[in-house]
Amino acid sequence: MDAGVEARLHAGDVTFGTDDATLLGAIRDHGSVSAAASELGRSRPRALSRLEALESAFGPLVERRRGGSGGGGSQLTDGACELLARFDRLRAALSGTAQVAETVFEGTVTERTGELALVETPAGTLRALVAGADTDADAGVTVQVSVRADAVTLHAPDDAPDEGATSARNRFSGTVASLDRGEAVARVGLDVGTETPLTALVTVESVERLALAVGDRVVASFKATATRATVI
Template identity: 60%
Template sequence: MDAGFEAHLRAGEVEFDASDADLLRAVDEEGSLNRAADALDRSYSRAHQRLTALEDALGPLVVRQRGGSGGGGSRLTDEARDLLARFERLRAEFTGTAEVEEAVLSGEVVARDGELATVETPAGRVRALAPPAESGTERAPDADAEGVRVADADADAVQVAVRADAVTLHAPDAAPAAEATSARNRFSGSVAAIDAGEQVARVLVDVGTDATLAALVTMSSVETLDLDEGSAVVASFKATATRASPGE
């Protein structure tokens, strides 16, 4: 997916723009596509058709639940939240609303699985893309309980960079399970500060280290999650959006 000249994202023939972002945010706020369409003064058929086109190009964006004691409804997938964060970061670059920053965690590689490395940091273990270990730094015959090759940590000091636009925030009771996937990092923490803009907020999350994680989220997400200083949150970010580079 590539960013175009204007504030939109392109996937094949489909462009994701501000109108599409409004639709996803409305689904998040209203809890259903039908109510989201009403809130935006759009027809349900038009909203459904557009969402279908977006999902055909971008993958699942909304999880639909039918009936039940809660009456059914819809919620955004993690992919949809990542998409919104990326779009808001792109729009921020054009409007000057906010700068994308990186949190840097120092650590040591404790295991490797292809291009992905498991890094032990003061905040906990992080999965990240990492350059291959230098010759002689891996003990190929050794493996951990999951069969992942174990690296010589003494030779693998790295720094892990986490971009603010790659971080997704969740309420603790709605966060993805820690064991759900090794491709997504997950840290519990509390909100240290919120720098609110007109549409975008920079949220700093204390995860128990000297370095705080920064997340770039929409103001509607701040309201939906009821974020304030001291609020408990779970920050997650994809391993494939995280880079580990050789440390000092």
């Protein structure tokens, strides 16, 4: 499923996005603005106009060489290369975030304080941020609560920290229902009494340290700030 996440960098009123990264990449690969514009099906004046807008916000991006014995052309500045690298890192981070599994519970708001709501679910009461600070998410309203798998921490029942000793105030006890081990990361499905298992994404090292196996009892904890409640 496409989560619709797009990377963007901002400087003042100017936004650097995928089309801009593609333009700089084409200039780097083809050695001129004209060749890059032609490759991308854009006009040269349009490409130059966009470069001018980007450079007004992000600084010099393209060095233009006049014709001569070596010929003319364009190359990216060090600043442009760093901007592309920043954009690629941001895009990779957002892509990884979008692809992380999440668990969705359905529950009823029992209390609302600002952006935070208490939600009663079949697994118990949890704290969640109200998506967009939805004004309709008052007590008695049904919501869907999503929990990102990489936000869930697993503990052995006897080693779980006291609730007051951690910022991860949401805590469910459950049984390991599935365990899918990769090379470095494992996806653990927990039966916490809900129709959909709670999914946790943890390192294989953690699985081995906890000696996890299907059927084991564990305690799962996660922060309210990693939990989103949306009115349905």
